[in-house]
Amino acid sequence: MRSRVTESQLIMKFRGKIVDVACLNHFARVVTTISKLTKTCVLRLTPDNLFFVLSGKVANGGVGMWCELSQANFFDEYQMEGVSSEDNEICLEVTPENLSRALKTVQSAKAVKVKLTKKHCVCLTIAAELPTMSSVSRVVTHDVPVDVIPRRLWHEFKEPSVPDFDVSIYLPPLKTMKNVVDRMKNLSNFLVMEANLNGEMNLKIETDLVSVTTHFKDLGNPPWGVDASQDGGPSQSRDPEAMVQARVDIRKLQQFLVGQQVNPSKAMCNIVHERVVHLILLHEDVSLQYFIPAVA
Numbered sequence: 143m144r145s146r147v148t149e150s151q152l153i154m155k156f157r158g159k160i161v162d163v164a165c166l167n168h169f170a171r172v173v174t175t176i177s178k179l180t181k182t183c184v185l186r187l188t189p190d191n192l193f194f195v196l197s198g199k200v201a202n203g204g205v206g207m208w209c210e211l212s213q214a215n216f217f218d219e220y221q222m223e224g225v226s227s228e229d230n231e232i233c234l235e236v237t238p239e240n241l242s243r244a245l246k247t248v249q250s251a252k253a254v255k256v257k258l259t260k261k262h263c264v265c266l267t268i269a270a271e272l273p274t275m276s277s278v279s280r281v282v283t284h285d286v287p288v289d290v291i292p293r294r295l296w297h298e299f300k301e302p303s304v305p306d307f308d309v310s311i312y313l314p315p316l317k318t319m320k321n322v323v324d325r326m327k328n329l330s331n332f333l334v335m336e337a338n339l340n341g342e343m344n345l346k347i348e349t350d351l352v353s354v355t356t357h358f359k360d361l362g363n364p365p366w367g368v369d370a371s372q373d374g375g376p377s378q379s380r381d382p383e384a385m386v387q388a389r390v391d392i393r394k395l396q397q398f399l400v401g402q403q404v405n406p407s408k409a410m411c412n413i414v415h416e417r418v419v420h421l422i423l424l425h426e427d428v429s430l431q432y433f434i435p436a437v438a
Contacts (some may be wrong), residue, residue, distance in 0.1 A: 150359045153223070154258065155230055156255075157221050157222075158213070158219060159217060160216060160218060160229060160256075161253045161254050163254070165216045168427075168428075169245065170242065170249060171405075173241050174206075174242045174245075175243045175401050175402060175404055177241070178197070179401050179432065180196045181239070182236065183235075184197070184236070185236045185288070186232070187233075190194060191211060191300075193209065193211075195208055196239070197302075204431065204435070205433060206432070206433035207431065208430075209230045209429070210428070210430075212427050215427035222280060229296075232290075234289065234291065237287075247284070248408070251282075252272070254268060257269070257305065261285060264288050264290055267283060268286065270283075283342075290378045302419060302431070304412070305414045305418055306414065307413060307414050307420065308386040309338060310366060310415060311341065311364075312363070312364065312409065313361070313409075314343065316399055316402055316409060320402075324396065325400055326354060326392060332389075334346040334389045335388055336387035336388075337385055338383055339359045339363055339384075341360050341363055342359050343357075343358045344356065344357050345358075360408045378390075387416065388415065388417065389438070390434045394434045398432050404428055406423035406424050407424070408422075408423075409423050420435070421434070
């Protein structure tokens with residue numbers, strides 16, 4: 143999405159500073175996780191939050207992603223001026239791998255500054271003050287090219303609505319789940335995820351030659367999944383034992399599990415029967431949503 147930088151876009155300003163090493167490493171892990179999920183995405187900056195967005199058209203078979211970070215939990219200093227006072231946001235198309243690579247090289251820094259700059263092109267410039275044995279400071283700078291997304295396209299990168307799911311369930315340990323999916327990937331390109339309101343989840347593959355199912359029990363269901371019946375939701379008359387399922391591209395699920403470095407305190411899955419799998423990872427200051435469309 144290449145775009146010419148207009149005068150109104152040149153007045154946009156962003157600068158942030160991270161001093162705490164734990165915050166820097168955590169931010170780097172989040173960006174690395176994003177880089178495993180997509181080659182390009184949109185970085186949306188607001189006064190309070192940073193968002194990494196992939197607005198895949200799930201209805202057309204693309205995956206979608208929404209990662210939200212509270213800037214105050216990462217940055218010691220954070221200043222931004224958006225397109226205007228009414229639209230106080232900045233939207234940039236970034237290559238997460240480039241950002242991740244730059245952050246990995248500065249993880250021992252005393253301080254890292256991130257700034258929106260205009261050089262040979264628009265860049266996120268990452269300047270790190272590295273520790274030295276002498277009194278002379280050593281600064282390493284990385285320019286990560288970005289594209290400014292014009293205001294007229296912002297509507298494509300708003301928070302996705304939570305699908306009207308049929309079942310919501312907590313996921314088993316992600317490492318265990320990854321090991322299962324890794325083995326199944328050698329047998330089939332597609333995997334069926336199914337779950338019920340009784341805390342049970344199955345991962346299944348079925349081919350002409352083999353049928354394999356891994357069962358998980360006592361996972362628990364998030365309160366909103368159980369309470370949906372009070373709102374006249376999808377579980378109103380659902381038998382707790384009845385399975386809801388979606389058949390997905392196993393590589394897209396594996397990609398999600400391989401890249402995960404957020405170390406979530408909670409990991410959940412919403413399933414819209416035969417339509418979409420909505421995965422949610424929650425950590426104190428980060429939330430990551432990933433949408434995988436079902437295939438016939």
